[in-house]
Amino acid sequence: MVALAVGGVLLMSAACGDGDGRDKGADAAGPVTSATPATPGAPGGTAATAAPKTSTAVLDVEPKDGARGVAPTALQVSVSHGKLTAVDVTDKDGKPVQGSITADGTGWKPAAALAPGVAYTVNAQAKDAEGLIAAATSAFTTALPGKQVSTDDNIADGHTYGVGMIVKVEFSSGIVNKDAVAKAITFETDNGTEVKGHWFGDNRIDFRPADYWKPNTKVTVHYRLKNVEVAPGVWGDVDKDEPFTIGRSQVTTADAAAHQMTIRRDGKSTTVPATLGDDKHPSWGGTMVIMSKEKVTHMNSQTVGLGDEYDIPDAPHAMRLTTSGTYVHGNYWYKVDLFGKANTSHGCVSLKDVEGGSDTSPAGSFFNSSLIGDVVTVVNTKEKTVSPDNGLGGWNVSWANW
Structure with missing residues (x-):
């Protein structure tokens, strides 16, 4: 302890860990306080010191220090009789957790839930009306996901x-x-x-x-x-x-009344003859999206609830449009060329092809130029608009209702 008399006032200066043990009871983390002037007649001729001032701000951190199995949504910091000045939360690797202090300065929450099964440390500070600082820490571990x-x-x-x-x-x-x-x-x-x-x-x-x-x-x-x-x-x-x-833009329109399919790719249009669903099995109307592409697929009417009406083990150039079984596909089994003349399918959009599939056929050319995610819209059909959750039919929902 060093005493210095200035202008008749005795100022006190304390050094931490001076080795004589006299200051070992001091709280290094406590608020900074000032000594009072010397009091005449004080015992031993030393100055009498006032009780140190302590911040009236009271911090509360949830979860409490040492808590384990904590819900990842449980973290929050609050203060009474003061306002938060800083809240730092980090995981075991030192990565900070984003969060914000409320407008009134009395609370803090993370921007999102914490990760499960991770150790976190919280350091929070607040000031009372006199500017005195209070601090609190908490270390806890979140629960593993059940x-x-x-x-x-x-x-x-x-x-x-x-x-x-x-x-x-x-x-x-x-x-x-x-x-x-x-x-x-x-x-x-x-x-x-x-x-x-x-x-x-x-x-x-x-x-x-x-x-x-x-x-x-x-x-x-x-x-x-x-x-x-x-x-x-x-x-x-x-x-x-x-x-x-x-990728590039390709939007296709299949017209059930005209028995034609028009492919518009990057502003250029091509029309090919097609056959769509007949009067008994009309094609879905509305906008669909190519969900998958298969060079060859097995088409069986039993899988779509149509009994024994057809069983084609090797339908070529198949592109799926709905979960319920609508495709654009190649057709080689018609004995008479009905493409562009009549609707004869069970709801699919069929294009001319050969057995085994040909890259130069209308079906093969369309297959090779198409991407998953390309648009196919069916118009002038007797069937209602496809459900928006039947495949990727969400384009049939307005943006306002999306």
Whole structure:
């Protein structure tokens, strides 16, 4: 302890850990205080000091220090008789957790739920009305997920899709916290295209822009579901990024009345004869999207509830349009050339082909020029508009209702 007399006033200066043990009871983390002037007649001739001032701000951190098995949504910091000045939360690797102090300065919450099964540390500070600082710390570990829901979508990293591509995301069990899940799946585009999600039931959400994608758009889907409680006690399973590209523009119109199919690719149109669903089995109306492509597929009427009406083991150049079984495909089995003249199919759009498939046939040419995600719209059919959840039929929902 060093004493210095200035202008008749004795000022006190203390040094930490001076080795004589006299200051070992001092609280190094406590608020800074000032000594009082010397008091005449004080015992031993030393100055009498006033009680140190302590901040009246009272901090509360939840979860408490040492807590384990904490719900990832439990973290919050609050203060009474003061205002928060800083809240720093980091995981075991030092990665900061984003969050914000409330407008009135009395609370703080993270921007999103914490990750399950991770250790976190909280350091919080607040000031009272006199500017005195209070501090609090807490170290805790979040609970491991008791159950996870699996996530599956219809895109692949780095692939190129048509301008009508709709990203379909399906979950292995029902989602309760739909808003949280939708916010945890975001789309980044190189041209600012806005993308929104639409729920079909509790297990599926589809994403698309207001209009068809602009050709050559670069898109990345960001999944951040691991920190999301999708239903009580159930958590998301994936944090990942999936990039894909939109290719050239191809939009096709199949006219059931004219028995023709018009392909408009990058502004140029080609028309080919076709046959669509007959009067008993009219083709779905409205806009559909190519979901998959198969060089050869087995088409059996029993799989679509039509009994024994047909069984074709090797239908060539098949492109699926609906979950219920609508295709654009090649047809080689007609004995009479009915393409462009009549509607004779069981609901599919059929183009002329040969057995085994020919790359130069109308069906083969269309197959080879098409991408998953290309648009096919059926007009002038007697059937109603396809359901928006039958395949990728979401373009039949207005943007206002999406």
